[in-house]
Amino acid sequence: MRGIVTGLCVLAFSWVLAGCTSATQQGGSMSPTLKGDVSQCEDVYVYAPAVYVIPLTNDQLVALDPLANDFPIFCEPAAAQAALAQEIAAKNLPGTVEEWKVYRVYGSWEDLATPRSAGGYLLSKPAELVDWVN
Numbered sequence: 001m002r003g004i005v006t007g008l009c010v011l012a013f014s015w016v017l018a019g020c021t022s023a024t025q026q027g028g029s030m031s032p033t034l035k036g037d038v039s040q041c042e043d044v045y046v047y048a049p050a051v052y053v054i055p056l057t058n059d060q061l062v063a064l065d066p067l068a069n070d071f072p073i074f075c076e077p078a079a080a081q082a083a084l085a086q087e088i089a090a091k092n093l094p095g096t097v098e099e100w101k102v103y104r105v106y107g108s109w110e111d112l113a114t115p116r117s118a119g120g121y122l123l124s125k126p127a128e129l130v131d132w133v134n
Contacts, residue, residue: 038121041075041109045133046123047084050101053132062129064105071123073113077102077133102133 048071052062064071074080080102087093093100105112105127114124 038075038109038113041113043075044105044107044109044112044123044127045074045077045080045102046071046105046127046129047080047087047100047102048129050099052103052129053101056129056131063126064123064129065126066123067126070116072116073105073121073123075109077104081133103129104131104133106130 046064048064055062072080072083074083084093084100084102085097088095088097088100105123106129107127112124112127113121116122
């Protein structure tokens, strides 16, 4: 059952962001780069659709796969929330800020982060969502 939920979540998120990733890669608005020393990052945060809260509250596995889309990652929830607001304002993501959440993912910065050429960092391998930030 967990595999089905994970697959559906990745598929749904891929569909939602299908046009957004290509716009960002073609020179659209980029998420703000992290400021400071990333070696001090204790947790890893990402933004994703708010619908993932439902499976998480039911203790189901939800994982994001960077093979499906680019997932910008952040050291702090505030940086992820600011990037999310910027992407929605630039119309690089569909919907409103309320339709998205910032989630903490399982893993360390060293294990999950890969720098991107435009600045900032991307998720480098699949990561399970642990919880969300209110």
